[in-house]
Ligand code: FES
């Protein structure tokens with residue numbers, strides 16, 4: 012007999028302390044109903060990274076994105092205000108803006124030429140004379156919540172609840188920890204897209220394993236991290252993993268671009284990561300594309316993005332690239348195993364895997380809330 016979604020959710024015990032806890036069950040990574048529920052709750056109700064502020068500096072700048080499977084567009088208006096909308100034409104639902112980013116004086120749908128102002132108001136409707144009971148003022152682009160933090164714009168599709176403001180969900184602790192890193196001194200240089208043949212949570216779990224896999228899978232990275240002093244610190248909705256950096260015995264390519272005192276790895280529930288080294292930062296946005304397909308967008312930032320720093324920056328990106336390549340095969344392997352009849356759930360390392368434990372409990376809370384206390388889905 013097939014279990015209900017509610018039963019699948021309740022097969023995880025969120026109250027078990029780490030030393031007794033198991034991972035979320037394999038079905039959460041393989042059951043389409045859980046995936047659909049995650050999109051409409053975890054992703055639609057959280058603040059999701061949508062754009063970098065450096066893409067939206069001038070009036071008319073816009074960025075399109077896909078959040079929780081929904082097309083959206085962020086636009087800087089003539090009044091300099093940022094606004095977010097569903098990127099869906101009110102006529103027959105075509106995407107109004109079709110480029111990933113750009114600059115426009117108005118938002119023009121390519122299908123039948125309807126136009127919207129930068130503030131989302133419907134302005135032009137060619138060949139529409141004689142249409143009755145049609146009020147332009149109620150046919151503007153449908154707005155979504157947006158807010159900014161550090162270098163990024165986040166959006167939220169769900170109903171706006173002031174208690175769930177971006178600031179509240181990030182939390183004062185995280186905001187205070189990131190501020191002294193002075194991210195304003197870092198400049199975006201490059202974006203890369205990676206595809207993983209696994210559920211999005213496999214990628215997040217892999218990220219949150221407290222360095223457990225690093226000595227086995229990432230020899231280069233392992234040579235600069237002090238594995239035995241790797242630390243895991245859970246916040247309310249984020250996890251910081253950090254490690255002292257060692258230079259002695261460092262593999263040459265990695266050692267050349269991973270310097271300084273420490274490496275900081277911030278994960279913010281559910282799917283955004285900030286990886287910070289002295290002189291380099293990258294962010295990861297984990298996007299579910301299918302139950303077993305995940306896109307991860309990497310943005311690379313450096314203090315100096317001039318031509319004179321080009322070789323060093325390229326070398327740094329290449330080191331990051333190699334690490335992702337090393338993770339591709341293992342993520343695919345895990346997804347295969349999660350589909351196996353031999354596996355249901357696994358135990359967690361107390362020393363290493365507190366971050367995964369936090370992730371699984373937060374996820375449980377969201378899914379449990381979504382199906383309601385009585386279950387019955
Ligand atoms: S769908 Fe946009 S103008 Fe028709």
Ligand SMILES: [Fe+2]
Nearest residue numbers: 217224229338
């Ligand atoms: Fe890895």
